[in-house]
Amino acid sequence: xxxxxxxxxxxxESLGYLLARYLRLVQRTNRVVWxxxxxxxxxxxxxxxxxxxxxxxxxxxxxxxxxxxRASSLVSRSKDGEFNAVALRHLGINAIRGSGDxxxxxxxxxxxxxxxxxxxxxxxxxxxxxxxxxxxKIARICGTGIVTLARHSGRPIVPLAVVASRRIAFRSxxxxxxxxxxxxxxxxxxxxxxxxxxxxxxxMEEARRAVEAGLDRIHVRAYALVGAIDPGAKPSLLADGVxx
Numbered sequence: 001x002x003x004x005x006x007x008x009x010x011x012x013e014s015l016g017y018l019l020a021r022y023l024r025l026v027q028r029t030n031r032v033v034w035x036x037x038x039x040x041x042x043x044x045x046x047x048x049x050x051x052x053x054x055x056x057x058x059x060x061x062x063x064x065x066x067x068x069x070r071a072s073s074l075v076s077r078s079k080d081g082e083f084n085a086v087a088l089r090h091l092g093i094n095a096i097r098g099s100g101d102x103x104x105x106x107x108x109x110x111x112x113x114x115x116x117x118x119x120x121x122x123x124x125x126x127x128x129x130x131x132x133x134x135x136x137k138i139a140r141i142c143g144t145g146i147v148t149l150a151r152h153s154g155r156p157i158v159p160l161a162v163v164a165s166r167r168i169a170f171r172s173x174x175x176x177x178x179x180x181x182x183x184x185x186x187x188x189x190x191x192x193x194x195x196x197x198x199x200x201x202x203x204m205e206e207a208r209r210a211v212e213a214g215l216d217r218i219h220v221r222a223y224a225l226v227g228a229i230d231p232g233a234k235p236s237l238l239a240d241g242v243x244x
Contacts (some may be wrong), residue, residue, distance in 0.1 A: 016090065053215070
């Protein structure tokens with residue numbers, strides 16, 4: 001009964017609204033540093049982009065947007081994804097309902113084709129799209145769904161990372177984090193990955209690896225900028241001193 005109640009429309013609306021208000025509070029009360037310093041201008045120059053983020057680090061990504069920026073985000077069609085869609089609406093971000101990549105080179109069949117068409121249409125209209133890059137339930141392993149979107153749209157994939165110095169770390173499969181007020185926040189933007197419209201299987205795999213490596217690097221760096229170690233970082237990155 002409690003689970004049914006938590007998934008009711010009224011509860012989802014309330015939870016989404018509260019999450020959005022909370023994120024705005026965190027955004028207003030954190031001192032933000034960008035890397036590179038002109039990263040925001042760089043993003044605007046490339047629009048529309050396909051913003052790539054790791055699952056679990058996605059709560060803070062709306063901090064990248066300024067008032068009036070147009071963006072959409074892919075959100076799960078599940079009941080659990082409903083309050084996320086509500087929160088995005090209150091943050092001024094459109095929700096595209098669909099599902100992510102299962103590692104089979106395409107966005108999930110359940111609503112996937114519809115979501116892909118919606119994202120392509122959104123990009124064609126000049127609006128950026130943001131989505132998690134990793135395979136569901138397998139943290140920080142990039143699927144090929146996002147590079148498929150890039151190949152069909154011709155738009156660059158840009159890795160995004162937003163990390164707060166004061167945060168709640170959840171014990172979830174994706175090591176999700178949610179920032180707290182009155183701290184510091186680092187926003188790090190990675191190098192764009194462009195996928196050619198005629199990319200073959202080898203080129204698609206190269207792009208997939210580039211997105212994964214880019215997201216890994218900027219998250220290690222973002223954590224370092226707020227004086228922390230990325231708990232999800234691959235050991236090789238920490239050994240190579242990427243955070244320096």
